[in-house]
Amino acid sequence: MKTRTVIENLKKSLIATVLCVATQAMAAEKPLNVLLIVIDDLRPELASYKAEGLITPNIDRFAEMGIQFESAYCQYPVCNPSRSSFVTGLRPEELGILDNSISLRQKYPDMVTLPQAFRNNGYYTAGIGKLFHVGLDDHGKKNFFQDNESFDYFFSARGKTPKIADKGEGRRLGDGTVGWARWLAAEGGDDVQMDGMNAIQAVRQLEKNHDKPFFISVGFHKPHDPFIAPKEYFDLYPYDEVEVPHDPKDRTALNEYSLPGNYNFPTFDEDDRKQFKRAYMACTSFTDAQIGKVFAAMDRLELWDNTIVVLMGDHGYHLGEHGWWNKVTLFDIGARVPLIIRIPGEDGKSRVTDSVVELIDLYPTLIDYAGLDAPHEMSGKSLRPVLTDPSFDWGEPAFTVVNRPKVKHGYTVRQGDWRLVQWGADAQGGFELHNVVKDREGFYNLADNPEYAVIKKRLHALLKENYDDLN
Known part of the structure; x- marks a missing residue:
């Protein structure tokens, strides 16, 4: 009886081993999913990038899981040109899209965008919030964010927030002539804000579609102006502890073209500058909390082992350096972006890379790992060599252009x-x-x-x- 029990246990163990091996083989053959998180106006003002005082625990956790790029650059430091560029793998000057007014889809109706390439290869695609800047609605008219050719499902919280989302303590900055330069410590919590609503939809999409190959992009708006976030995120940064930058006295005189010069920032006094930076930091922590909700769904659904995850900003940003509080510059802080990528199974020698890369490298990288053919010739290059070995410096340059x-x-x-x-x-x-x-x-x-x-x-x-x- 004892011998029979041992034999039966051995049989069960052998069957379990075979099933485990078969399951692993099936998992290896299963297409890699993609979760793309794009954050508007986010410079590398993050704890993982050694920014003091920033509270971003969820992005920090992800940085420990993936490869953090210390020298990643956009190709144009404004929303629409940058995004049109990296969703096509082409440079802004190649596309002829150098401002926020041109719809990529309107100008190039047959262009296969990054999510569309996955959709054309059998992936379920969802667009939550802002991936594209200028899109087309169901009637072919320009609108924000929508691109029907790219997504099976699209959601934008724009115009859907309840009135309480605009209530709370806040004010305009400076003399009030810079309309977007305002902050609000809002009532109502996370879920009444656009990014809170986007996070909810992103989690729902993961829950509903995790059993099929997917490409889900989630575009968070904050810390883009106006600087609105729930009050509790402002409370993380006491006003008296906020430090604003001041240019060194021996600095080189500014080139007349270095700044666009189209905003009346000189009316900002020291209080305005502190309020601006505090609000930017609060919005960054708010977005980090929404990302945490998406990552919690990834944990719960056990999706990390078969999902490529990318977290990135769309361009750089000034927080008072050179007296500037915006984007549209060619300074390093105007062009440099946070970029963290996690590829399942890619374990490099370190988790940080100094290799200089461009956002147009994203498209060829993702289709490379997914085993898809490029639908058109691209100017970007696959980052596989760097992701495989982050200590490898491939010596590539990064280019950025701007209008003056x-x-x-x-x-x-x-x-x-x-x-x-x-x-x-x-x-x-x-x-x-x-x-x-x-x-x-x-x-x-x-x-x-x-x-x-x-x-x-x-x-x-x-x-x-x-x-x-x-x-």
């Missing part, structure tokens, strides 16, 4: 420790050269220093190679 009326465009390249800016195709607006390791904010222009002439020449050659119209 008098010189038409400003162009910049980051490679290694250096960033070169050229204002105008003929450099009629001059050059800026910054060591972004020693001077991340770009206070000291070394372009005319003969000690760095070789570096300037090398970077200028990269600019001319990338932009055909440069001299």
Whole structure:
């Protein structure tokens, strides 16, 4: 009897082992899902990026799970050009989309976007909140965020928030002429705010569709202006403890093209600056909390082992550096974005990489890991070598462009420790050269220093190679 029991147990063990191996093989063959989280106006003002005082526990946890890119750059430091670029894998100047007014789908009706590539290959696709900036509604008219060709399901909380979401303590900043520069410590909690509603929908989509291959993008609005978040997130940052930056007295004089110059920020006094930064920080923590709800669903549904997860910002942002409180600059802090990627099964030698990468690398990376064919030629490159070994420095440059009326465009390249800016195709607006390791904010222009002439020449050659119209 005892021998029979042992034999039966061995049989059960063998069957369990076979089933386990078969299950693992099936899991390995199952397509990788994609969860793409895009956060509006988020610069690397995060604890995982060594930003002091920021409370972002959920993003910090994810940074420990994935590969954090210390030197990731957008291709245009404004919402629509940047997003149109990375959802196509093409540069803004290649698309001819260099402002917030042009709809990608209207200009390129047959363009296969990043989520659309997955949809065309049998994936369920959902768009929650803002991935696209200017989309088309069901009648072909321009609207915010919608793109029917990309998504099986689309949800935007825009215009759906209850009245209590706009109640609470707050005010406009400065002399009131910068309409969007206002903050509100709101009543009603998370779920009455757009991003709270987006988080709820994202969790529902994961719960309803986790048993099929999916591509789900979640676009969170905050910390984009106006700076509205529930009061409890403002309470995390006591007013008296908020520190605002001040430019060094020995800084190089600003190039006249460095800033757009279209906002009346000089009316901001010290109180306005502190309120602005405090509100930005509160909104960042609010968004982090919503991300935590999505990650909790990933935990509960056991999706981490078969889901590529990307968390990113769409462009950089100034919080008072150079007297500027917005985007649209070619300083490193205007172009650099947070980017964290987790690929199931990719265990690099470290969890942080200094490799310089571009957001247009996202599309080719995701279809590479999913085993999909590229629907069109792209300017980005797959990040697989870096994700496989984060200590690997592939030496690639990153390019960003911006409009300036008098010189038409400003162009910049980051490679290694250096960033070169050229204002105008003929450099009629001059050059800026910054060591972004020693001077991340770009206070000291070394372009005319003969000690760095070789570096300037090398970077200028990269600019001319990338932009055909440069001299």
